[in-house]
Amino acid sequence: MSADLETFYEVIRRQGITRRSFTKFCSLTAASLGLGAGAATEMAQALETKPRVPVIWMHGLECTCCSESFIRSAHPLVKDVILSMISLDYDDTIMAAAGHQAEAILQETREKYKGKYILAVEGNPPLNEGGMFCIDGGRPFVEKLKEMAEDAFAVIAWGACASWGCVQAAKPNPTQATPIDKVIKNKPIIKVPGCPPIAEVMTGVVTYVTTFGKLPELDRQGRPKMFYSQRIHDKCYRRPHFDAGQFVEEWDDEGAKKGHCLYKMGCKGPTTYNACSTVRWNGGVSFPIQSGHGCIGCSEEGFWDKGSFYDRLTGINVFGIEANADKVGATVAGVVAAGVAAHAAVTAVKRIVKKPENVG
Incomplete structure (x- = not known):
């Protein structure tokens, strides 16, 4: 398939969506992206007037977990993104075409929409032995990646694989798996790390770029x-x-049963930047920490080479510069004990020193 001149609004109206529902969609999407009050109007105007953006989605060394996450988006639904907001011209994982037909579509989109399409990359290229550890369509993936990036408007690096290298680049990295920003030097790249990224984060990024035409x-x-x-x-x-x-x-002690902090069990939440605790997963139902497992820091660079996921972080301060989790725990216990002792002392004094009786 190829992108046509239809706008998102024209597509959804043809599908029977009302103007009221379209306006509501814009408002909810703008709110979910944390945009300002006037963003919904700006978004509606853009989706009414701008043609759908062609997207090329390529796969290097990866496990396809980013695609699995993407298709589970609830806000907006991935069907609205793929079928109405963008024109997904190439994705060898979900497209019907294969082999020479798929390769022809890839080149056709590149030539027809030069400088206008978005290149979405899932996975990374291995550079060792001329890139021969990842062959796509009979060619090293790294060659196709450079070729398609050359005429792209912007590049999206899906997941930890494309953003940082992920487990493929873990030591000793025999294939020389490399993040795409080390290969593509002349194009703006949006990194959306995570293993995988949150579905709504992925569709949110696509929605923003396609709506406003900028990063x-x-x-x-x-x-x-x-x-x-x-x-x-x-x-x-x-x-x-x-x-x-x-x-x-x-694990399974009284603190775990009461929902206490998982920091001492290796939770990397204090050093991990992501939207897991706000957007959450599975349609906003939960996230790993809520399910009883500490954050493994999968959206941070090199998380796979930083020891066990259950090793405690060191140097995370709490109340004071010199305080750590152990000291704070001991201090709190001491404060509670002191408080109990003080309360007991005051009660004893009140019992001994009675109020003098009034003398007539």
Whole structure:
């Protein structure tokens, strides 16, 4: 298939969607992206007037978990993204075409929409032995990646594989698997890390780029600030337990049953930037920490080479610069004990010193 001149609004009206539902969609989408009050109107105008954007989705060394996450998006539904908002011209995982037919579509889109299509990349290229560890259509993937990036408007790096290299690039990295920003130097790249990224984060990035025709504001590592500006720790519902020095010490202990902080069990939430604790997973139902397992930091660079997922972080301060989880826990216990002792002392004094009786 190829992108035509239809806009998103024209497509959904042909599908029987009302103007009211379209306006509601724009409002909800703008809110989910954390945009300003006037963004819904701007979004509606863009979707009414701009043609759908062609998207080329390529796969290198990866496990397809990003695609599996993407198709489970609930806000917006992935069917609306694929069938109405964008024109997914090439994705060898879900497209009907295969072999020479698929390769022809890839080249046709590149030539017809030069400088206008988005290149979405899932996975990364291995560079060792001329890229021969990943062959796509009879050619090294790294060659096709460079070729398709040359005429793209922008590049999206899906997941930890494309953003950082992920487990393929773990030491000793025999294939020399490499993040795509080390290969593509002349195009803007949006990194959407995670293993996999959250579905709504993926569709949110696509929605923003296709609606406004520009990249979202990125942090210094190339990640969209709207989703990666806060640590998971900052909005975690277990954060009050961390601040109170209440930690799970062993799996299935009383602290675990009470929902205490998982920091001592290796949770990487204090050093991981992602939207897991706000957007959450499975349509906003839960996320790993809520399910009883600590964050493994999968959206951070090199998470696979930083030891066991159950090793505790060191140097995470709580109340004071010199405080750590152990000291805070001990301090809180001491404060509670002192408080109990003080209360007992005051009660005893009140019992001994009675109020003088009034003398007539």
